[in-house]
Amino acid sequence: MFIAAVLIASLITSVVSANPPRPGTEANGLSENESATLWSRDADAYITQAEYQQRYGDTRTVTHQLANGTDITFKRPPATAATWTQNDFADLNAGDTETSVYPPHAALHDGEFIKDAHATIFAVQPSTHGHLESGVTPHYIAPEGTLRGFIDYRVRVPNKSDTAESTTWSLATHEIEEIRLQKDGETIAKTSGSHTPVLDYQISDDWNATLTLEADIHVRLRQAVRTGAGTQSARTVSYHTETHTVSDSIAVKIYALSASPYYATFPNGDAGVAVFQTQPWQGYTLTDKTDARVRGIWRFYTARDTNWDTLVSANQTASTEHESDAIPVYVHAYPSRIGPRAEPVRDGPDILETWGIKRGTPTGTIDENVDIEVVNQSYTTTYGVAVRSQTLDREALRVAGIVRGVNASIVEPPSGSERQLRESTLTADVLWQNQSQALVEVQLRDSQTGDPIVLANESRWSPIGGDAREGYITIGEKRVETNAFGIALVTLDDPDIYTARYYPGSWLGQNPAYVSDTATVRWHPLGTIDGWFAFLFESFWQLIPFFVMFYAGHRLLRMFGPEDLFQQDQ
Incomplete structure (x- = not known):
């Protein structure tokens, strides 16, 4: 009966559904407003202020109230996730020698004496989980950061039911000997003796990497065996040791940002700047003296790692699941429907162009409880952004990444790449017209030299460094390009006043580069003698039926009308 009870107890696991802590109940280095913004993965079951006060006996801030009904996003990766994670990590406690504590996703290892052993990565900060598209969710980490881990185990000490009555077992020593942080098999940091290790790292020579937390667990057991009886008895003592290595790995991308700015000067003195980077990045500031800045398509939210919502406590006979006292929080980056923006909104720089690669919507990679304005169709990544601004301080140009604290090192473009933008001159004249069509000649020339501007339309993923001119001219609903003489001929079918507009395209790949004109x-058909003749002839032709009807009516009245009607006129 006892054995059956033990077996049943060992199979019973109590499942606990965890919720993030209520803002204001755990500080962890944050204010109530800050902690309220952390939990984008929670269920937004909104309750009124009155209901909240009745339930908890307290009032909440406006931000807390807003976060109760929706999820809050950020323009820049916030520091709140790392601050919370660092402070909440202190609440993570291991078990004793008879109990192992681990998250449900931990990879457990058993030896002869070491049981339920694990080393599990708690968090890597600063870092950002990217949501690029379905199946593409890289974990970006800063080149310099901190990894936190959790290591635990229990020791099985044989008892009299396992061995002979004459044998006694006891635990002599146990310890976590060495803890290592490895990058692709190479040790980059190590420590010892902690269930909750904190390992600082520096990585500067990689893009993709695998980080591994590895720990050596060592135990030593004492075995005493008594032989003989009475005065003839003897006691023999021996020791048994066991060392077990446990590990956990994650795939990461080392987010080392390097940006290439390109500059131009417009005819009126405005500055043009374009920044290109082959990874997702946040945006850039143009000067230290104003708030002029531009950001790309990426926005941010914070959410907990649900793998740590609960912990399991396991001993030799049973395991129980309970809410975790320590929950890591990460920053997440996603493409927003808001799109690229310049600030200040009214007086800030003008975004001239953005470019990148085409990706599908990442909606399927975002938890169903996260309510954000993510793009719901294919989008273009803003790997490049070009702007026009009245102010620019090249020494103060700062390019910020999607990982908190990571700013790009500025790689100056090659000499001769700076553009002096020139004025263009666009003219449009009617060469020939009749009552149904007109032939218009459009000419595009360099205002400074008078040379023709020849257009081409060769699409490029990144315009930086190219030589092809990508501009075009629109007139009416038609899009045309000039030939080697800077001329394009357009046939118009509907009389109207037309505006021809030159779209010069990006100045990045053109030399010389031009501004629009x-x-x-x-x-109008009446603009020629033939047009007037055609108009009069057409009008006469259209009026013939009215003349015929008038004449016929007049004759009918004379034939059948009252005779005195016509006699009065005599």
């Missing part, structure tokens, strides 16, 4: 042309 417009020209107006009017076409």
Whole structure:
């Protein structure tokens, strides 16, 4: 009966559904407002202020109230996730020698005496989980950061039911001997003797990497065996040791940012700047003296790692699951429907162009409880952003990444790459017209030299460094390009006043580069003698039925109308 009870107890696991702590109940280095923004993965079951006060006997801030009904996003990766994680980690406690504590996703290892042993990565900070598209969710980490881990085990000490009555077992010593942090098999940091190790790292020579937390657990047991009886008895003592290595690994991308700025000067003195980077990045500031800045398509939210919602406590006979006292929180980056933005909104720089690669929507990679304005269709990553601004301090140019604290080192472009933008001159004239069509000649020339501007339309993923001119001219609903003489001929079918506009495209890949210009042309059939003749002939032709009807009516009245009607006129 006793054995059956033990077996049943060993199979019973109590499942606990965890919720993030209520803002204001655990500080962990944050204010109530800050902690309220952390939990984007929680269920947004909104309750009113009155209900909240009745339930908890307390009032909440406006931010806390807002976060209760929706999820809060950020323009820049916030520091709150790392602050919470660092402070909450202190609440993570291991078991005793008879109990092992571990998260449900831990990889457990058993030896002869060492049982339920694990080494599990708690968090790596600063870092950001990227949501690029379905199946593409890289974990970006800073080149310099901190990894926190959790290591635990229990020791099985044989008892009299396992061995002979004459044998006694006891635990002599146990310890976590060495803890190592490895990058692709190479040890980059190590410590010892802690269930909750904190390992600082520096990585500067890689892009993709695998980080591994590895620990050696050592135990030593004492075995005493008594032989003989009475005065003839003897006692023999021996020791048994066991060392077990446990580990946990994660795949990461080392987020070392390097950006290439390109500059231009507009004819009116405005500055042009474009920044290109082959990874997702946040945006850049143009000067230290104003708030002029631009950001790309990426926005951010924070959410807990649900793998740590609960912990399991296991001993020799049973295991129980309970809410975890320590929950890591991460920053997440996603492409937003808000899109690229310049600040200040009214007086800030003008975004001229963005470019990147086409990706599908990442909605399927985001938890169903996260309510954010993520793009719901394919989008273009803003790996490059070009702006025009009245102010620019090249020494103060700062390019910020999607991982908190990671700013790009500025790689200056090659000499001769800076552009002096020139004025363009666009003209449009009617060469020939009749009552149904007009032939318009559009000319595009360099205002400074008078040379023709020849257009080409060769699409490029990144315009930086190219030589092809990508501009075009629109007139009406037609899009045209000029030939080697800077001329394009356009046939118009509907009389109207038309505005021709030159779209010069990006200045990044063109030398010389130009600014836009417009020209107006009017076409009306009455603009020629033939047009007037055709108009009069058409009008006469259209009026014939009215003349016939008038004449017929007049004759009918004379034939059948009252005779005195016509006699009065005599």
